[in-house]
Amino acid sequence: MTPAAASNDTPGRTPDTGLRADAERNRDRILAAARHLFATEGLGVSMASVAREAGVGKATLSRRFATREELVNAVFADRMDAYASAVTDALADPDPWHGFAGYIHAVCAMQAADRGFADVLTMTFPAAKALEARRAEAFHGMLDLVARAKGTGYLREDFTSQDVVILLMANAGVVNATGDAAPDTWRRLVAHMLRSYATPDAPIPPLPDAPAPTALYRAMVRITRPGPA
Structure with a gap:
């Protein structure tokens, strides 16, 4: 098996995005939390509130969505x-x-x-x-x-x-x-x-x-x- 082929089968990574499985789960949790908060409270909710709702740290949220605009774009x-x-x-x-x-x-x-x-x-x-x-x-x-x-x-x-x-x-x-x-x-x-x-x-x-x-x-x-x- 070539190194390139082996890299596609690395445990804990998703082949379609290249993100680690836990990182992909964090992204999904952030999007679900943002959808819920935006739908019920409007866009005035803070990024910190989204992080809390998703159960992730603010640093994790920032890695996935550096700005509010990026998050809004993904959610809507x-x-x-x-x-x-x-x-x-x-x-x-x-x-x-x-x-x-x-x-x-x-x-x-x-x-x-x-x-x-x-x-x-x-x-x-x-x-x-x-x-x-x-x-x-x-x-x-x-x-x-x-x-x-x-x-x-x-x-x-x-x-x-x-x-x-x-x-x-x-x-x-x-x-x-x-x-x-x-x-x-x-x-x-x-x-x-x-x-x-x-x-x-x-x-x-x-x-x-x-x-x-x-x-x-x-x-x-x-x-x-x-x-x-």
Whole structure:
């Protein structure tokens, strides 16, 4: 057996990555911890908190992910792929207005499902090249989607791509504020916003019920006193 061949069979190493098995396990634990913390608490959690959740030292975390941007890129790569796919699916809809409305709802639902991703969609990470490339791809597809929806006469002519960004910022705020206290509040916000974007003749979906006053009260308490309401 040649030395080169023997190196591929060294115990404790994974052939596909070349990382020691324990290092690969640490990476998986870090990603799982970051996904959980970002989804439940948003991107404001510290790298030290991620290390504690993963059960590794800060030095181990730094070896795997030297910057927050690298960690964010790894955690949200699949979600950004889904975000880009939402545009592709909307563009494939034979009814451009229906595709546009479906895209808006789908992206806001992604935000509602993951507080961290709600933040990612309203922030930029210049060092996370892959993440930003997918964002750019999705943005250009969205511009095409907006143009097609306007062509139906159902989307207002004064609607701009900036309005999508404003909606995502507003929805992120609602998602982060309401949390588990009133988790479906975002649906009513999105429905109201779609009505504001539509021309008088546009077919619009029914307006979801408003959250119960007690649920909104719990959400307000949650804002002033972070933690379970």
